[in-house]
Amino acid sequence: MSTLGPPSQRITVDADQVRRLVAEQFPRWADLPVRPVANGGWDNRTFHLGDAMTARLPSAAEYALAVDKEQRWLPVLAPLLPLPIPVPLAEGRPGADYPFAWSIHPWLAGEPARLERVADPVGFTADLAGFLAALRSIDTDGAPRPGKHNWFRGGTLRTFDDLVRRSLDGQDWAREVWQTALDAHWDGVESWFHGDVAEGNLLLADGELAAVIDFGTCGVGDPACDLAIAWTLLTGDGRRTFRERLAVDDAEWARGRGWALWKALGTYARTRGRDDREATEARRVLGEIRAEYLKS
Incomplete structure (x- = not known):
């Protein structure tokens, strides 16, 4: 695959799959409703997790490379910036037939x-x-x-x-x-x-x-x-x-x-x-x- 070409394979993710991931890995949030975010992006499949959080799941292996980076660096950047950014609340791992690392973020309204x-x-x-x-x-x-x-x-x-x-x-x-x-x-x-x-x-x-x-x-x-x-x-x-x-x-x-x-x-x-x-x-x-x- 060319490093500049499109992702080799995109995957679909549905709300039921996200519910299973959350229940398996973050049982404290297992009872929160899950629903897709309208216009939730192309590189990641994004879902509301309750009213205050989102689950953000990369749609291809290339996009999953950013998960560790965001987990590591967004908490460093956020206090130094004049506007809110989505600092991760938790990092998920593969499971429920989903193959990549993923993240839970706060929901930033707008x-x-x-x-x-x-x-x-x-x-x-x-x-x-x-x-x-x-x-x-x-x-x-x-x-x-x-x-x-x-x-x-x-x-x-x-x-x-x-x-x-x-x-x-x-x-x-x-x-x-x-x-x-x-x-x-x-x-x-x-x-x-x-x-x-x-x-x-x-x-x-x-x-x-x-x-x-x-x-x-x-x-x-x-x-x-x-x-x-x-x-x-x-x-x-x-x-x-x-x-x-x-x-x-x-x-x-x-x-x-x-x-x-x-x-x-x-x-x-x-x-x-x-x-x-x-x-x-x-x-x-x-x-x-x-x-x-x-x-x-």
Whole structure:
């Protein structure tokens, strides 16, 4: 299996299986109701466990690599961050015909941060930049470097060069964006990154940023991967505020734009011919990247 390809085999998990896992391994919670979380993610199968917790079960062996990392590091990161993150409450082991390690987390309430739900885009941008700045400031000693556990987030964009070039489809501007990103120098100073700063992992309460979830792709390395949100969610004014608050130089901004392009091209290729929200969103993001690049 290619380290950059899709998981070799995804598995399904149902609520009855989760009930059996909980009853076998955490009998103190055995009487709590179990039900799937709406839009509970793709990398993990997520279930409500009562009203205050979730059971989060990786859907493939590659995603299970993140369980030990989250168990080890999220309790370290949480006290140093300005917003709640899902610190694990317990680690499960294989059982009930489920083959991987898994986790129980607190339920963090909120709705995904779609642009139309954000009450104050400037305030939201400032809060997000403040969170990422705090994350970047945390000591990296012993922390996980890019690898299979996070699909090489925080590493060089050249890892994805073949995949991106196969998706360019004659778009000269996109080829320029990508080459500029590849050529942009990183000074090698590592810092913590989230790895998947996306609307589904940013939770709103009353229109304001209230929590950041899903640290499965976190690690330390080049934090430019976290800048992709500037094109996938923020407005033009938001992008400027975001860049200023994080003090991002031209080279890091170019690499961040490359991460946004990689993500948008992958979605665009997967949804080509469709007319649903995901496909429309991929086209919109590509338009944002193109417009911002041509103005720069």
